[in-house]
Amino acid sequence: MRWRSMLRGGLFLILGLAGAASAAPKEESLTPKALSERLVTQPKGEDAEQLAKELRAWFGKDNLLKGVNPKVDGLEVAWAIEVPGEGVAPRVVALEGEFSLPLVRVGMTDVYAATVPLPDGAAMRWAYEVSGKRVERVLKPNQRGADQLEVYATHPDSVPRSDVPKGKLTQQPAWKSKIFDGTSRDWWVYVPAQYKDDAPACVMVFQDGGGYREFVPTVFDNLIASGDMPVTVAILINPGDGPGEQGRGQRSVEYDTLSDRYSRFLLEEILPEVEKTVKLRHDPDSRAISGASSGGICAWTVAWERPDEFRKVLSWVGSFTNIASGKTGREGGHNYEAMIRKTDKKPIRVFLQDGSNDLDNNNGNWPLANQQMAKSLKFKDYDYEFAYGQGFHSNKHGRAILPDSLRWLWRGYEKK
Incomplete structure (x- = not known):
């Protein structure tokens, strides 16, 4: 299926090879592509703590705890969430279709993240899933539900x-x-x-x-x-x-x-x-x-x-x-x-x-x-x-x- 083949390619970017190049310089501002390059190194220790700190700053510390909107750059999409004490990796799931993206823990921190390229014109309603339960985010005052995402190549x-x-x-x-x-x-x-x-x-x-x-x-x-x-x-x-x-x-x-x-x-x-x-x-x-x-x-x-x-x-x-x-x-x-x-x-x-x-x-x-x-x-x-x-x-x-x-x-x- 289209989503499955896309996810295999996206997750390869996330998991990578243990022998990949070292992480990008710490002072480099994050983008979905830069985050992918950092995650592929499977950072540990201080490097993981530094990346988690940057993710909190990029997405917003309070927002990260609630489940934040992804960062989008063209067709590249980056998700992140902070789940204190969670043992099972959270996921991003589509309400319709087969899209399901496991988030990767950043070292031993409580921050999880993942990036993935989506097809041009892809659109979906999505939500974070923690311990098998969907996170009901407040989208507007008195309104809860799933978020919308659509991505397009930059002309x-x-x-x-x-x-x-x-x-x-x-x-x-x-x-x-x-x-x-x-x-x-x-x-x-x-x-x-x-x-x-x-x-x-x-x-x-x-x-x-x-x-x-x-x-x-x-x-x-x-x-x-x-x-x-x-x-x-x-x-x-x-x-x-x-x-x-x-x-x-x-x-x-x-x-x-x-x-x-x-x-x-x-x-x-x-x-x-x-x-x-x-x-x-x-x-x-x-x-x-x-x-x-x-x-x-x-x-x-x-x-x-x-x-x-x-x-x-x-x-x-x-x-x-x-x-x-x-x-x-x-x-x-x-x-x-x-x-x-x-x-x-x-x-x-x-x-x-x-x-x-x-x-x-x-x-x-x-x-x-x-x-x-x-x-x-x-x-x-x-x-x-x-x-x-x-x-x-x-x-x-x-x-x-x-x-x-x-x-x-x-x-x-x-x-x-």
């Missing part, structure tokens, strides 16, 4: 390069909206190094923009430099604050509602403000919009309502479900799969991403909703792509494939 275009010009990301003054009256929001504008005042740039909007600041500029830098996407300004914008409407939070009001309100907010407030300092193209093929979860359905709604202004959509784990149920209880985004089939095809290009372990709650089933969206898009012969993996309700898969998603979204772009 080369997600890594900064010294030979690539760097764009500039600037936080803007808090925006007080009139369309969403009484709300204020943080937002940022990224301008690529290749931008010139005499050449209007393409534009791409990201909902929940604060979460994209760490990685979008680097990917844009690399793809613009390679010519895989045009010179593009990124607008990273958060939802407004405030209590919201109809019992929903402001983010849900802005993102989940099926109306032209958010598109008007962008077209009448945000884009004109950006254009006070940066020139943007106005043709719809030069405009893209993206988001995750409710931000994903928001991106689709903007293009659906205004395909004359936005024609490129990138949605991660999109909430095409009945969140904005309205007065009738059935006015939410779950209607899109039928609306697409019953409406004349619109000139929208859309990249969808979701995972089989996404949410399933009283608003709907996210994996099913995204599959239905993809089927409807196919039925109406839309220009679409659907990346469906094993992931949970997170941005991890979408982030891992962002460079290739953007290549697909902007392919064949020509200024008109």
